[in-house]
Amino acid sequence: MIKAGQIEKGTALLIKGQPFVCVDREFVNPGKGSAFVRLKLKSPSTGQVLRETMKSQDNAEDITVEDKDCQYLYNDGENFHFMLTENFEQIEIPMKSFEDYQFIMKDGETYRVTFWEHLPLDIQVPAKVLFTVAEAEEAIKGDTVTGATKMVTTETGLTVRVPIFIKQGEKILVNTETKEYLERVNK
Amino acid sequence: MDIQAIQGRSDLLYQMRAWFRSNGYLEVSTPVLSTDLIPEPTIANFATQYVSEFLGSRELYLVPSPEIHMKKVIAALGRSIYQFSPCFRNSEQVSSYHNPEFTMLEYYTVEADEQQSIAITEELFARTALPGCPQHILPPFRRMTVAEACKTYAGFDLDCTQSTAKLRKEALRLGLTLPDEPESWESTFNRIFLNFVEPTLPQDRPLVLDEYPQQIVCLAKKTPGRPYRQRWELYAGGIELANCYNEELDPTIIRTYYHQQQAILASERGQSQAVIPDADPSFADIFGPAYPRCSGVALGFDRLLMLQLGRSALGGVILFPLSDMLSAGNEM
Known part of the structure; x- marks a missing residue:
């Protein structure tokens, strides 16, 4: 058991027998009221999102999870296919639970996957990822307005709004949560 | 900066x-x-x-x-x-x-x-x-009483749920999980309010949420003859912005x-x-x-x-x- 106030992003819980992972947490004090915590929970198997506001002192059923290294192989439009590096066993994780991850993960790269018993609950992607610009529109000549932006597509298919000076083939750092451009990386 | x-x-x-x-x-x-x-x-x-x-x-x-x-x-x-x-x-x-x-x-x-x-x-x-x-x-x-908000967004009559047992029943009807040990009326009210009422309050204009339940103890005067206090909170953009009393x-x-x-x-x-x-x-x-x-x-x-x-x-x-x-x- 865990106190609701101790639940953090990434904490895995059992709710009515189903595993959920906390994706967001916010403390709230209603006017002249005691401490509550607002949780956004996600079911890894169905993608269902649950919003629940509990008293910080309420008990919740947490589950013991384990992180394992998994190599991302490919997706078939419905499932991500991974290989556990410890025993080469292949696993599938439904894509609908991890929106846009097909545009963030790179084939052949290794990610930490959180398991509860044999069920994969969460795929951990880095907060910032370096991408190569695969397609970029040419900047319109004479467009010198400060702050002007355009859209580019990365090698993984992610579309990102970037400053107009970014060219095809360049490397950019992107925030994977907000999908926002952070900086150009000259390497 | x-x-x-x-x-x-x-x-x-x-x-x-x-x-x-x-x-x-x-x-x-x-x-x-x-x-x-x-x-x-x-x-x-x-x-x-x-x-x-x-x-x-x-x-x-x-x-x-x-x-x-x-x-x-x-x-x-x-x-x-x-x-x-x-x-x-x-x-x-x-x-x-x-x-x-x-x-x-x-x-x-x-x-x-x-x-x-x-x-x-x-x-x-x-x-x-x-x-x-x-x-x-x-x-x-925009003006709305807490009772009106409870009726509209959580489907119950606050005037008729003044006992802990009745409010508990409403919370269970709404699908909330309550602790086994008894809790105060105020705690159950806040559970309902935070899960069903506050997230759905209209945001097109600032909202005065008026007449808070008297069970939420504070230094605002009680409303004569009714189970409320002369207290309002102002919400704007979904955020709690101000709190007002008729001072006790x-x-x-x-x-x-x-x-x-x-x-x-x-x-x-x-x-x-x-x-x-x-x-x-x-x-x-x-x-x-x-x-x-x-x-x-x-x-x-x-x-x-x-x-x-x-x-x-x-x-x-x-x-x-x-x-x-x-x-x-x-x-x-």
Whole structure:
């Protein structure tokens, strides 16, 4: 058991027998009221999102999870296919639970996957990822307005709004949560 | 640094001071360090130490609101007053809408009640808003009672659910999980309110949520003959922005409040490391027969500025937010 106030992003819980992972947490004090915590929970198997506001002192059923290294192989439009590096066993994780991850993960790269018993609950992607610009529109000549932006597509298919000076083939750092451009990386 | 936010703060303070002055309010400046606080079990406090080689030492507290001293000023002057006060609330999450130190705009209008405070606050908002303030932060305010909100968004009649058992039944009907051990009416109410009512409140205009349940104990007068208090909260953009009372003036009720709430506070914090501030029940004695009836509004100034600037977080609006100072290497 865990106190609701101790639940953090990434904490895995059992709710009515189903595993959920906390994706967001916010403390709230209603006017002249005691401490509550607002949780956004996600079911890894169905993608269902649950919003629940509990008293910080309420008990919740947490589950013991384990992180394992998994190599991302490919997706078939419905499932991500991974290989556990410890025993080469292949696993599938439904894509609908991890929106846009097909545009963030790179084939052949290794990610930490959180398991509860044999069920994969969460795929951990880095907060910032370096991408190569695969397609970029040419900047319109004479467009010198400060702050002007355009859209580019990365090698993984992610579309990102970037400053107009970014060219095809360049490397950019992107925030994977907000999908926002952070900086150009000259390497 | 965020120049637009720094300029906006300066402009809004200037406009508001001018408005209060032209409407007969006196600006006051009361202590941030206090020997005692009004007991409020739900607000965690900061304590510090006064130390003197000759006079000994004494624990002092950073005020969570300037209420205690402002009410003493009203007792002495009998006038409408306001101030922008630094306020401090411990253990709150350092997040988009919270910083442990913030600026409170608190104004008390004498010979007014909480209904008149709605019109006063609308006028204040209308006259002082920054250029470019989004429409949904501007008056006219939408008005709704807590009972109406419960009926509309959670489908139950608050007038008929005054017992803990009945309210519990509604919470279960709504699908909430309740602890096995009995809990207060207020706790169950807050569960329903936070899960079903607050997230669905309309945001197209500021909303005055009026008549809070009497079970939520505070220093607002009770509504005669009905189970509510003369208290409203203002929501704007879905965020709790201000709290208003028709101030309780009965010294007997205030003394009882002090004794009961201090006892609750001390028993709840007894096991933890939390600060138990001193409370001085003789505060009730300032409410003599000459004390003017009055209504006070406490408004989160930083949040208002954030909303007027069209921002979605306090970062930049508050200079040097604690989250930045903590992540800059001075970790807890």
